[in-house]
Every structure is written in C-alpha cells, then in structure tokens.
Amino acid sequence: MADTALTEPRSRADARPRASRGTRRRRPQWVGYLPYLLPGAVAFGVVIGYPLLTNVYFSLFKWRGGMAPLRWNGLGNYVDLLGDDKFWTSFGNSLAMIVAMVLVPTLLGLVLAAVLFDYLGRRFGERVSSVLRATYYLPQILPVAVAGVLWNWILNSQTGALNVILRGLGVETPPNWLGDPDTALPSVMLVLIWVQMGYPVVIFMAALQRVDPELYEAAELDGAGWWDRFRAITVPQIRPETFVVTLTCTVAALKVFGPIYVLTRGGPESSTLVPSYYSYLNFFDKSQVGYGSAIATVLTLVIVAVALIILGLQNRAERREREGV
Numbered sequence: 001m002a003d004t005a006l007t008e009p010r011s012r013a014d015a016r017p018r019a020s021r022g023t024r025r026r027r028p029q030w031v032g033y034l035p036y037l038l039p040g041a042v043a044f045g046v047v048i049g050y051p052l053l054t055n056v057y058f059s060l061f062k063w064r065g066g067m068a069p070l071r072w073n074g075l076g077n078y079v080d081l082l083g084d085d086k087f088w089t090s091f092g093n094s095l096a097m098i099v100a101m102v103l104v105p106t107l108l109g110l111v112l113a114a115v116l117f118d119y120l121g122r123r124f125g126e127r128v129s130s131v132l133r134a135t136y137y138l139p140q141i142l143p144v145a146v147a148g149v150l151w152n153w154i155l156n157s158q159t160g161a162l163n164v165i166l167r168g169l170g171v172e173t174p175p176n177w178l179g180d181p182d183t184a185l186p187s188v189m190l191v192l193i194w195v196q197m198g199y200p201v202v203i204f205m206a207a208l209q210r211v212d213p214e215l216y217e218a219a220e221l222d223g224a225g226w227w228d229r230f231r232a233i234t235v236p237q238i239r240p241e242t243f244v245v246t247l248t249c250t251v252a253a254l255k256v257f258g259p260i261y262v263l264t265r266g267g268p269e270s271s272t273l274v275p276s277y278y279s280y281l282n283f284f285d286k287s288q289v290g291y292g293s294a295i296a297t298v299l300t301l302v303i304v305a306v307a308l309i310i311l312g313l314q315n316r317a318e319r320r321e322r323e324g325v
Contacts (some may be wrong), residue, residue: 109200137198148262
C-alpha cells in the first residue's frame, strides 16, 4: 500500500507535464508556414508594396520632384485626368496594344503550335518542330533596344529596307511608317505581333506535350482531318494554358513601354501614346510627378481589375468543366 501511495502522486505529476507539452504542441497550422512565407512577403513589400503606396501618396500632391516642396492636391490629379484628352487617347491605344499583343499572337500562336506539333512534328520529326519553335521564340529574347534598331532600319522613311524595296517596285512616295499618324500605330502593332508571337507558341507546344497521343491517332483512324483534330482535341485540351497566355499577355499589353520608347516616343501627334509612356513623360519631361503618379495608379487599378476578371472567367470555366456542363 505504501508503495502504491508513493507512486500515485508521482504518476499524476508526470501526467501533468505530458499534458502541458501536448498543449504546447497544438499551435495554429499557419505558424508552420511562416518560415516559407516570410521571405516572399518581405520581398513583396519591398519590391511592390512600398513603391505602390509611395506612388499613391505622391499622386495626392502637386510636386515637381527633387527638392521642390510637396503641395497637397487631394484628388485633384485624378479629376484632371477625366478631362485630359491625351490620357484617354493613351488608353484607347492600349486597346490596339491588346489586339497586337494578345488577340493576334494567341490565335496565330495556337494555330502554329498545333501545326508544329500535330503536323510537322509527326511527319518530319520532333527536331524540325523544335527548330521552328526556337525560331518563333527568338524575338522574345532580343533586347528591346536591339529590336527597335532593327525595325527602325526596316521602317525608316528614307533609307529603310521596306521603302527601298517599294521604290524599286515603282512606288514614288512610300509611306513614312513611323512618322505618319495614320501608319505609326499599325506599324507599332506589327512590330509587337512579331515580338510577341513566340511566347504563345512555346506555351501551347509545351501544353500539347501532356495530351495523350492516342487521342490524335484514334481521331486520325476515324478519318478526322487536321482541322477536326484541332477543334475537337487541341483547343479543349489546352484551355488552361490559353487563360494563362491571355492573362500574361494582357498585362504586358496594358503596361507596354519599351517598344513605344524605342520606336516612336508616343508620337507622332500622340498616335502611339500609351498610359505607361504618358506617365513617364509627366514624371521626367514635364516634372509633374504627382500627375504622373496618378496616371500610374489608375493604370495599376485597371491592370488589377482586368486580371481579376480573367481569373474569374478561368475559375468559372474550370468549375463548369468539373460539373460536366
């Protein structure tokens, strides 16, 4: 009995620390993710969060930059944007950039990827399709300055290769491709299509690698032609990648800056002006930092809204596909 009396308090005392240790182990699940999330959160705050908040702050002032004093303007810069014709022209030109960098490259890239994968790759081997894929992607890896010099050499009104060819064909006054308001925007759009084309081709060809080849073989045995296989197999199977390409290219089109800066500087007569370059002009050329910040803030909100809409459409399409609608 004495031994039992001595051991019972000890066992109870031992049970209490074990219970407390078990209690200490029960912590929120998200705590375990902190070591992995914290570096990304810090990087996001430094690279994106802080500059964005600073930009919004400056958009509420009239400021010429440098050591000039900040003068409170509230929402005055945003009100001025509503009556700024150049601001609305720049956003109108953004629609043309979306056509040149999203619509045309995505459609043509889808067709080219299907041709390279389902036709040329099957008949001439994967090496041929890989070489052609790399050729299409080459403009993507060229620096913007190099691409600009190349296209300035092609489109120059006096010594450009294109106008030299046209004069050789008998055209006495060939167009001033980048100097005429009527031809500058279509010329820039052509350059952007050339630059952007390789991106969807590479993404779509990578997506086609996961499609079961037996689907194409069975369809071909049933007598389905290339177009029938493209419509019934290729397009439905790579729908997720189509949303990815649409989202990334749309964001790139809305914030395009480099090609405009190199080719036209927004001219002539604002015919190729885009919001990012208009913000740059106000920041550096006109020293209207507050106004330029307001343009950049509005552009950011537009990009976020468009991205959320595309993501919503993607989630809706995936949900309908899971439900078998």
